[in-house]
Amino acid sequence: MNLSITTSIDAKERVTIKVAGEVDVFTAPELRKKLLPLCQDSGTIVVDLSDVGYIDSTGLGVFIGAYKIQQNSNQGGLILTGVNQRLRRLFRITGLQDIIEIEEKAQGDGES
Template sequence: MPLQISVAAKDTGSKVTVAGEVDVSNASELRDALKKAMAQHTGDVAVDMADVSYIDSTGIGVLVGAAHAAFDKGTKLIIQKPQSNVERVLNLLGIEDQLNIEH
């Protein structure tokens, strides 16, 4: 499934909605969308991953990098509704706290 990303403003920051599979071939698209969300909107960045069926190490690296960038700005990156297989990988890597996972 091709990657689909949308960025929208919300009251407390921005929301990035992601659908498809995030891997080395398209992780730069996610990185660009997250940078855009942080640059255009103040506040937290919520990333809705309900429709992400797969994420590889490159995609995870993008999320961690964005979480660190948000922290440096005094905000946070919030991963919303990850599918169980995606959340399991994040938990195994021990980065779930950095990503502020919400169900």
């Protein structure tokens, strides 16, 4: 499956990366290429995963790398948003929800 990545800056000067598709061994390098440089050069990075249904271990590695860069640069933070129940469970099982900030989904989200 293809991966779609768009980038925008909001009124709070936060960089938002909207990801759509599956983040796996084939598509993770594309996400890494977009996300990691932003983590070095920007403040707070928000990654919107509302259109992502699957992340494998390679994809998790991209988020770990982004988190480490943000921690070392002291530029801001890494926030994941739009995380569905399946992905939330993955982040919980791996312990990543304890180190990476995950925003709660909006009310009325019926995804399971």
